[in-house]
Amino acid sequence: MEQALLDAFQENIALIDTDGKIYATNSAWKRFARENGAPKDYTDIDRNYLSLLTATGSFEEAAGIRDVLSGSLPFYDSSYACPSPREDQWYLMRVTPLKEQGVVVGAVISHRNITKEEQQRREVYDVLESMTDAFYALDPEWRFVYLNDQAATLLRRSKEDLIGKNMWEVFPEAKKTAIYPAYLAVLKSEQSRVMEQFYPPLEAWFEIHIYPRGSGGISVYFKDVTDKKQKEFKLWETAHFDHLTGLPNRMHLYKELTAKIKEQQKLGIFFLDLNDFKMINDVYGHDKGDELLQQVASRLKTQLGPEFFISRFGGDEFVIKTDYLDEEQLDQEAERIASCFHDAFWLQGVNGFHVTASIGIALYPQDATSVDDLITKSDMAMYEAKKIKQTHWMYYSTSMAESWNRRLRLEKELLPALQAGHLLPHYQPELDTVVQQVVSLEVLARWFHPTLGFISPQEFIPIAEESAQLQALTEGLIQHALKDFIYWQHHCGYRGMLSINVTSQLVSEDSFCEFLVKIKKECGVADGLLELELTENMQLFESPFIQQKLRLLQENGFRIAIDDFGSGYSNFSYISEFPIDKIKIDKSFIDYIGESEKGEAVLDSLVLLSLRLGIDLVAEGVETEAQVHYLQLRECMLMQGYYFSKPIPAEEATTFLQRLLVNE
Template identity: 40%
Template sequence: MDIEITNSHIDQVAVINIDGEIIQVNRLWEENDNNPFAVQTGNDYLKLLNELDELAAYNGITDVLNGKMTYFHTTYASSLSTEIKSFSMLVTPLLEDKIIIGATIILRDVSENENEQMEVYDVLESMTDAFISLDKNWKFTYINKEAERLLFASKEELLGQDIWGRFPEAINTVFDENYTKTMKKREQTRFEAYYEPFDAWFEVNSYPKENGGISVYFNNINDKKVRERMLWDTAHHDYLTEIPNRLLLYKNLENKIADSIPFVIFFLDLNNFKLINDAYGHDIGDEFLVEVTNRLKDELTSKYFLSRFGGDKFILYTEYIDEFQVQSDAYQILAVIEKPFKNTALPPMNMSASLGVSIFPEDGNNVDSLITAADTAMYEAKKIKGDQWIRYNREMSKLLNRRLIIEKSLEQAVINKEVYPVFLPQVDILNNKITGIEVLTRWNHPELGVIHPKEFIPVAEETGQIRMLTEYIIDTSLFIYTKWGKIYNFSEEVSFNISSTLLNEPSFVSFLLYQVNKHSISRDKIAIEITENSQLYSSSVILNHLHDIREAGIRIVIDNFGIGYSNLAYIVNLPLSKVKIDKFFINSIGNNQKAEAILQSIIGLANNMKIDILVDGIKTKEQIEFLHVHKCTLVQGPFYDDPLTEEQFNYRLQQFGIQYSDRL
């Protein structure tokens, strides 16, 4: 057998004959001492393999010599030295005239390749991401430990298995869609998907492999989804009541509009809620809002979407059926609010609400216009007082625009002195002399003309501009009052209407005392008029401030007495100097015997308590005579004078002093 083996070959090469004897080797084979398979010429190679119990190599070479295999390939490790080596063995038949006469054995040191593979293996196994490899037939060819954990299956269970057969629930899902795209279009895909059998969200990256299969990296992102959901809930739900907020409301309404489904919006605003905050504090106010929310959720059906629009405002919407349904729903919502609150953590109280209604698509074709319409209708309902609802109509938009003008221009009106004080004389009917003046406020708007206080004072209250307005009127009026004192020796009592909200603020009480001192006015010449409401009887802060004001020498008057809370038991606790009886009772003289009887009782009660009484709204001589008979001598109203401007009161003082002609 004449075979030449080149010594320039980079591998170890040997030739064996048909019996397995080594008949020729190259230099690398001869020089190798780390390979037990690289024995020298003359040795029986097959016998050696048999003795080393390397049956795979023995059988492979035998099969090549016998013509059963066209070639044989295997790898093995050598540990004859301190360094472990890995070798690749390739056996091919040696032919002469197409007859197998032996075989060529090529040995290659593949230790570096083997180490690289081991490094790849170590990396894959130590990855925090799960990893699987699929061949072009969708069969698992590799699974790392993290993938075993997330797929709840071992390598032994998965290797060689079809992924769709093993996980049929993933067929026709985003997993199927993206894996197929990577496999067929050879495009990387990245996606997040929920796999229901594991109740788990996965983040997945799939890559095409050179051999036609795909490699998939994935991990469980349940924790991430929980955090995302928490962030979403925080962004879309009210922190206090935990119901949907304005953002989520807008999104849902936009979807409803896109679907062209008619719906009705109910804009709900609690009446006088600010008084609760001022009387009991914001903590109690927050608890009250939670109580309102829970009641709306518990007592209304699930057909309503309930959201907190802000403050004490809520918006509900539901499918629109007909006008009868709108009316029925409105009364149902109001009825839920007006029931007495029984939460022992809250003070006993009743609440009412105002409700504005708008309908899509009749009242608007976008969220803002529909909510604005319902808001406009709500403000009209609020003017009526009590539990009321009003359906929006387009005429209301004019009223809303007017209100917005008032709200935005009030501060500038004070600066421009469009707002000014007027003075209503208070008269003793026994001697027809002015005993005091009540300061009222007027506004002559350059665009809207004269605006009545009943219109702009509530706006000032709601927008927080009432303090600015009140402080301006007090300072201006006291300046004028001081001039009258110097010129006309006028020194009668001057009274100001003060919001209960302001009495809740210590700084305003300080401002009031500062103004009196600033203008050098005796404190017993100053009175503040406050309207009856629950705050006066329930807020310890306001009660303390009223006592401070009274102890400072300033007189305190209850305004509109008889038509508010009129809780006579609590009047004992208020440091009152005077009560002003509402004009409702004086207008009832000669017309309503019950009202007359109540008026007589109030006069008698006040006289017995040695509290001054002033009756508002006097128009006729008959009314004067009635009051004279029942020993009520202080009055104000058009029978004597309407409110007078500074110039008009100047004229009265200049021409007539404080005396009126005999009216009895």
């Protein structure tokens, strides 16, 4: 009965006593010995199995069996390869104690064929070792039970250093990262998880896939994604930072403000715009303009420090964010920002020059509760500050909304007003006071709005400039004025000039210069009868490109006049070299007459200078007979001002010219 029971088992089974002597085997044991070429009595009954193992060098297995027989081990397992004539096979030997009344009286030796399992295990091993991903397995006590070569490479440790060791003891810094709670969550929930984590000691980013193991513990597949993360960061940096200045860009600013507003954190926003930046671009070139923007950004970062979020909003506009405490703090911070423009900027190959900035301030949540509204209101305040023409700041106030809405309305209605006849040229004559003849009629734009009434040029001309409508406005006024001019020539015997106010920026535009030459030719205006008046500024005198354009216009029959001379960027060294036909002395000098001896001395010097250079000289803003008399005594005979006529519409200009024609 006992033998039949043993023969029923497929495993190779032998029973041994406490001395290791075989006293029973099953048919599978005998067949295994016979098929694998063992001597006939090699493992037969009465042979000592411990002696056989020792004789064949299997000392570890013999020791394991002795430990089971002595009661030191509850069981013993050992896997081994067993070459056979047909194929290599793998077996698992298991030793289990036989007990009677709790006392070990022998053991059961079983050998189970595990070739299929071992082949599968080796296939898995080969897969794990050949994977480009790194892999390791941890038991429930966080000990490494396996890792492949790629894992050892990425972790920069040998397999021998890690197998059997607690992960958190070997890599203590990992426990301080999000890796530990993620591993713990997978171990407890038995649900997989994917994460990316930077590990500082290895200075590397890893993509980590964590899976629960059926036998307890976790399996971890991971790979180094540092290159990918660096590329992602580069893309993020490109999307969120300005390439020219290195400052956060508009997108980054909006995200920053959105996050702070979501936290309901009080904020102060400084909207900063560089004054006359376009002129710097036109005079020195866009590369110098870019260099200036870089220097402004660098100075803001250096002088303001990390407590300010400094961004480039676009063009020459910067937006600076600070945490808001009270108005006194904001005043101090506004002064710090303004102080960044106290010193001159030095560009390569260019003398140092000062740049001013206009700054608008808006607060969250007092002034606005959304990012767009906050930016808009700081922009409104900046435009109010810009009216002062120096580095200055202003806080947003509700009254600015009305001014802003008016500005937007005028910007929208500007060109339609020209087409509808609400924005028309007026004319102010220049007279030769010796013969009492009009030598020129200056074109001045006047806007009579049907509901808003008279709108000053000081208001709508800057709007036209800032909204890129100045060229269209100027060309439309010139076309209208030329019709009046030709009419006066034919019906009033007018032989004087038509003077047109243009900016140096317009002259720098090829399309505008082409328009001037074309319309002069189309209207049949003789050379020397169209005069272009430009207000003196740095752009006019220091830009070789604009000077070249002016000379080209002179060659095409246009005269060049400098308006408001002495009021701005007066550089007398340029007068003898610059293509100038006329100088118009600013009204501020005329006001010195009879009021200031020093002022009169300056005026006398200007008159004398123009006479010696052979340049026509016109005194602007003449309002009294005493001023007329003073200027005539100094041989300044060309004058313009309210003493003779204010700017008048075309109909009145016609009457004015006809009256002078009769007096002749």
